[in-house]
Amino acid sequence: MQNNQNIKVAVDAVVFGYHNNALYVLLVQQKYGVYKDQWVLPGGLVHNGETLTNAVHRELQEEAGININYLEQLYTFGDDVERDKRNHVISVSYFALVNPDNLKLSAATDAQDVKWQNINNIPKLPFDHNLIIDTAFKRIKAKLHYQPIGFDLLPKKFPFSDLEHLYATILEQEIDRRNFRKKILSFGFIKKCNEKQKNGSGRPAQLYTFDPNKYEALEKNGMHFEIKFA
Amino acid sequence: MQNNQNIKVAVDAVVFGYHNNALYVLLVQQKYGVYKDQWVLPGGLVHNGETLTNAVHRELQEEAGININYLEQLYTFGDDVERDKRNHVISVSYFALVNPDNLKLSAATDAQDVKWQNINNIPKLPFDHNLIIDTAFKRIKAKLHYQPIGFDLLPKKFPFSDLEHLYATILEQEIDRRNFRKKILSFGFIKKCNEKQKNGSGRPAQLYTFDPNKYEALEKNGMHFEIKFA
DNA sequence: CCAAAAGTGTTGTGAATACACCCATGT
DNA sequence: ACATGGGTGTATTCACAACACTTTTGG
Numbered sequence: 001m002q003n004n005q006n007i008k009v010a011v012d013a014v015v016f017g018y019h020n021n022a023l024y025v026l027l028v029q030q031k032y033g034v035y036k037d038q039w040v041l042p043g044g045l046v047h048n049g050e051t052l053t054n055a056v057h058r059e060l061q062e063e064a065g066i067n068i069n070y071l072e073q074l075y076t077f078g079d080d081v082e083r084d085k086r087n088h089v090i091s092v093s094y095f096a097l098v099n100p101d102n103l104k105l106s107a108a109t110d111a112q113d114v115k116w117q118n119i120n121n122i123p124k125l126p127f128d129h130n131l132i133i134d135t136a137f138k139r140i141k142a143k144l145h146y147q148p149i150g151f152d153l154l155p156k157k158f159p160f161s162d163l164e165h166l167y168a169t170i171l172e173q174e175i176d177r178r179n180f181r182k183k184i185l186s187f188g189f190i191k192k193c194n195e196k197q198k199n200g201s202g203r204p205a206q207l208y209t210f211d212p213n214k215y216e217a218l219e220k221n222g223m224h225f226e227i228k229f230a
Numbered sequence: 231m232q233n234n235q236n237i238k239v240a241v242d243a244v245v246f247g248y249h250n251n252a253l254y255v256l257l258v259q260q261k262y263g264v265y266k267d268q269w270v271l272p273g274g275l276v277h278n279g280e281t282l283t284n285a286v287h288r289e290l291q292e293e294a295g296i297n298i299n300y301l302e303q304l305y306t307f308g309d310d311v312e313r314d315k316r317n318h319v320i321s322v323s324y325f326a327l328v329n330p331d332n333l334k335l336s337a338a339t340d341a342q343d344v345k346w347q348n349i350n351n352i353p354k355l356p357f358d359h360n361l362i363i364d365t366a367f368k369r370i371k372a373k374l375h376y377q378p379i380g381f382d383l384l385p386k387k388f389p390f391s392d393l394e395h396l397y398a399t400i401l402e403q404e405i406d407r408r409n410f411r412k413k414i415l416s417f418g419f420i421k422k423c424n425e426k427q428k429n430g431s432g433r434p435a436q437l438y439t440f441d442p443n444k445y446e447a448l449e450k451n452g453m454h455f456e457i458k459f460a
Numbered sequence: 461c462c463a464a465a466a467g468t469g470t471t472g473t474g475a476a477t478a479c480a481c482c483c484a485t486g487t
Numbered sequence: 488a489c490a491t492g493g494g495t496g497t498a499t500t501c502a503c504a505a506c507a508c509t510t511t512t513g514g
Contacts, residue, residue: 005275007239009308009320027507045235049318052308074323075357076306078239078282088279092238092320178495179477202485202492230477305513389464408468432465433511460504 003045007088011055012043012129013098014069014136015117017103018153021165024116025145026098027104028063031112033088038225041129042111043091056094064114067107070097070152074136083128091127095136097152143169146226148189151210157193158203162186183227189215238319241285242273242359244366247325247333247346248383250393254346255363256328257336257355258293263314263343270358272341273311273321286324295336300382302328303375304366315360321357325366327382371401374457378419381440387423389435392415397457405459413457419445 015026027039042063046055053071060066071094077083078090105114117123122133143149150166151158160181168175184190189211196204219225235268245256257269272293276285283301290296307313308311308320335344347353364411373379380396390411414420417440426434449455 004278005238006278007276008235009237022475046237048234048309049310049311050235052306052320074305075303076282078276078322081279083282090282092308092322092324110505159493176478177481177493181494181497183476199492201486201490203494213356228476389466405506406506407466408506411467412469413503428512429465431463431513432514434465435466458503 006088008084008087009046010043010084010089010091011046011052011058011059011094011095012041012091012098012132013056013071013179014041014074014100014133015066015098016058016119016136016140016153017098017100018078018166018169019100019103019116021027021169023119023123023153023170024135025119026064027115027117028111029113029115031110034117037112037124038126039115039117039123041093042131043093044110045089046092047156052092054095058109060096062112063108065100065108066098069099069102072093074139077128077132080128090160093132093136097140097149098191099152100155144170145228146224148210148215148225153162157195157197157207157209159197161205163208164165164227167227167229171229175229180227182230187215187218187223189207189218231453233395236318238317239276240273240314240319240321241276241282241289241324242271242321242362243286243301243324243326244304244363245288245290245294245296246273246349246366246383247328247329247330248396248399249330249333249346251399253349253383253400255349255352256294256296257345257347258338259343259345262338263311265356267342268356269345269347269353270356271323271362274340274350276322282322286326289340290326294337294341295338296328298326298334299329300379302324304362304369307358307362310358321362322337323366325369329381329382330385335445374400375425376454378440378445378455387425387427387437387439390438391429391435393438397459400422401459403459405410410457410459417445417453417455418449443457447458 015022022148026042028042030038030040030122044059045125046052073191074093074095075093076090081088108114119137122130124130124225141219144167149165153166154162164177165181190208191211193207193209195207197207247254256272258272260268260270261267272289274289276282284303290298304323304325306320306322307372311318338344349367354360374397383396384392394405394410396406420438422443423437423439425437427437428434
């Protein structure tokens with residue numbers, strides 16, 4: 001085995017949060033080094049003997065003190081050898097989902113600052129981080145159609161209209177409320193709670209909750225979650 | 231930037247070939263080192279300053295002298311820190327498709343031997359290569375439904391029945407010939423050739439060809455390739 | 461003329477679409 | 488009583504599923 005290889009392995013995460021009817025991405029401000037003061041995706045070099053997944057969790061803790069709800073490997077970026085001007089570094093990128101119960105950002109220890117940036121207003125970022133975000137956004141859009149990940153962006157109990165708006169916002173298309181509701185409920189993994197939510201004005205909304213166990217059971221029995229729009 | 235990181239980056243490829251109505255995976259026999267004589271996936275360490283994609287192409291040349299038809303990043307395996315007993319090595323894995331015109335394997339320079347192994351008869355392999363193959367097999371099965379990758383496993387001109395058999399074999403399910411043909415032809419990216427193929431017995435088959443340009447054009451116009459079976 | 465594989469159409473069924481009015485609450 | 492958002496049913500349309508006989512060649 002050749003031993004002079006000198007390539008660094010980093011992990012980066014595109015963390016999505018949904019609030020105020022909009023989708024946001026978590027950015028952190030570099031505290032040290034050549035890229036000091038610049039806003040970038042949370043991430044950093046993997047430690048020796050550390051798994052990739054642990055590295056992501058560690059970085060998210062260190063830089064944003066945030067609890068994530070869902071994590072999935074996105075893509076490994078290593079076809080631009082100069083994506084990091086300091087070294088040959090490849091980035092194993094992940095995307096994560098955060099629900100609103102976990103939105104508040106702790107004072108970061110390893111980052112100067114942390115913020116939620118609207119997905120439709122991402123500035124030009126260093127490295128290939130814009131590309132990574134685009135890739136993640138495409139992935140999440142695609143996944144919404146065939147995997148129930150929308151629930152990881154909502155609180156445990158939510159009114160049906162929130163789910164609707166989430167789909168409409170992220171996919172940037174209008175949705176027929178009646179058909180959407182019928183379809184989602186027909187799967188049988190959404191349960192009605194015993195609570196209603198009052199918004200100030202209008203009829204109070206019935207709260208629903210996603211039942212992951214039921215979902216898995218149904219999936220094993222051949223159910224195929226898929227939702228399309230006209 | 232911390233500079234004592236000592237993690238190696240490898241690429242590995244699951245190369246699929248389809249012949250004799252069966253799906254095969256390319257394996258190579260290690261020539262040197264601790265794993266000498268063992269059969270493994272083609273792959274190896276990335277060179278300094280080399281892109282990941284180039285590394286895959288280089289390894290496939292060096293170890294199998296093969297021309298591939300399609301290449302896509304699969305997944306990066308790095309959650310088992312001891313997947314390689316020599317070092318902490320992560321594997322950026324790819325899968326590739328080869329059509330029968332390119333099936334013959336050159337005398338490998340960097341491998342002792344090379345062979346096509348039936349996907350249903352893969353032996354226990356070192357590292358996590360069984361896991362990588364399983365992941366690739368799942369991916370290719372899924373992709374057959376929504377991306378026209380089957381054509382990359384067939385010669386340029388093929389009889390319709392070959393496409394049918396390919397789907398039936400890989401997905402391990404029966405297919406209604408009439409419905410399948412209707413569906414595929416309805417997309418409009420398959421062209422009839424001016425040739426027929428004689429098999430010895432039975433009626434000669436009309437040859438067809440996949441038109442990638444037409445496919446892309448249609449896709450831009452909103453066509454969504456998807457094929458399901460009862 | 462028999463065997464082997466290729467080619468082809470129609471009908472039924474169920475899911476997706478389109479669409480508009482009533483309900484419960486706060487002000 | 489009005490404004491606001493929540494909740495619901497039906498008719499039409501279209502795509503998928505099921506299904507069997509004829510055609511062309513070689514032996």
